Structure formats: C-alpha cells, structure tokens
Amino acid sequence: MRIGEIAALVGVTPRAVRHYHQSGLLPEPPRRANGYREYGIRDAVLLARIRRLTELGLGLDEVRGALADDEGRGLVEVLRELEADLARQEAVIRERRERLAALLDRARDGLLPAEGPVSEEIGELLAGLGPASDSPMAAKDREILALLDTVVPEEERARLIGMLHGTAEYAHEVYARLDDLAEAAPDDPRVAEAARVLAAALPDEAGWEPPAEGADGLADVFFGDLAPAQSAAVRLALRLVQERQHERKEGER
Secondary structure, three states: OOHHHHHHHHOOOHHHHHHHHHHOOOOOOOEOOOOOEOOOHHHHHHHHHHHHHHHOOOOHHHHHHHHOOOOOHHHHHHHHHHHHHHHHHHHHHHHHHHHHHHHHHHHHOOOOOOOOOOOHHHHHHHHHOOOOOOOHHHHHHHHHHHHHHHHOOHHHHHHHHHHHOOOHHHHHHHHHHHHHOOOOOOOOHHHHHHHHHHHHHOOHHHOOOOOOOOOOHHHHHHHHOOOHHHHHHHHHHHHHHHHHHHHHHHHHO
C-alpha cells in the first residue's frame, strides 16, 4: 500500500501518517525502488491503534508509552489515567453548568449585575451597594469586586466578602469623598478626612499594610487605577484600620 491507501484504509490523512513517522510513533516502512513507501498489514494495524488512542484523548507521548508495552499493560494504565482525567473534566463541567443555571435564573429575575456573570456571593454584595450610580469611584469599586470574583481563590474570596458585608451603608459618603479627590494632590487636607470616613466603614479585619508598588500584582491593579490623592486616602485608611485593630488587641490583654 502507498501512503494515501493506508491513510484511507485506517481513516486518517496522509499528513497525519507523516506526522506519526516524524514523531517516532509509526516506524518508516521500506521503500520501493522508485522511493515510495510500501506499507503492509502490520503498519495498518499499528496506525489504527494510534488513531484509536488519539481519539480517546491521549497525547502523543502517552500513545508512545502505551505502544511500548506489547502486552497492553501500559495501555491499561494510561487508559485508567485518562478515565480519571475525564471524570475530573466532567466534574468541572457539571459545576460550571450549575453556576450557569443559577446565573440564568438571576438574569430572568432581573438580578444579574451590570458587571456581568459573577458568583452569587459577589452578586449579593453588589446588590447591597445599590444600583450603579454616576460616581466614578463606585464604578471602579464594582469593577474591582467583579475582578476579585475571577482572580481570587474561593476561600480567600469568601473571607474578603465576609469583611465587606455591612459596609454598604457607608458607600455613598465614601464614594463622594473619594470622587472629590480625583483632581487633588496627595497632600490635600481632604485626603485625611476621606481616609477617616473609609476607615470607619471598614472592619478591623481589613487593616493591612499595603504592599509597595510592584510587590503585588493585584494591589498594583487596584491602586494603579486610582488618582494619586485617592490612592493616598485608601492607603492611609488601611493603616488607620490596622492601628485600630492593634489598639483593640492591646486593650483585650
């Protein structure tokens, strides 16, 4: 058989056959005097086995390992690994479909936030902030919450959401003061007052020392989107909360 004939017999393309030769999966057959490859029945059987393994989802290295064991022991092991991998994929797909179903239900009820599909927890937090307003700072805050929903691990996200619950009642005043700082200098006296209002809205657990620029990617994204005076106010507020937390712990001793 010529390359086109064996390819047609097994149900692959001549290009695939050449690729398997180059990958070392299918040994090169002897060539005729005119230089054409001459394939036999054993080549067809091996090519068919390669096709079946690749259709099961095995990579070429996995196929090579399966073919290396003539008694099939390697094949059984690889197939078990593939079965476990497919089970994991099924679980992920099932979870995604459940989340999608919940989002569809919320969308039908008109409860899906403008930021798009987010987890139920973040959706509730956004709903607590009220409808999107004309405040640029409020819009940024909602965008950051939607970003956290994607990039922060679930356990850490739950901790952050727990800290932020209860802050919605202060949102209007906080946003208004931070919006006023959009064109201000970092040493503007309003920075300290905005920091005080924001610190009062945050729970003690939110206190932390913001990392230096370039030290934390997520923090850089957040602070980089703020005006200089706004960034100064938020950083000061976090330090004020940290100091308040320290004073409370000292008082409990």
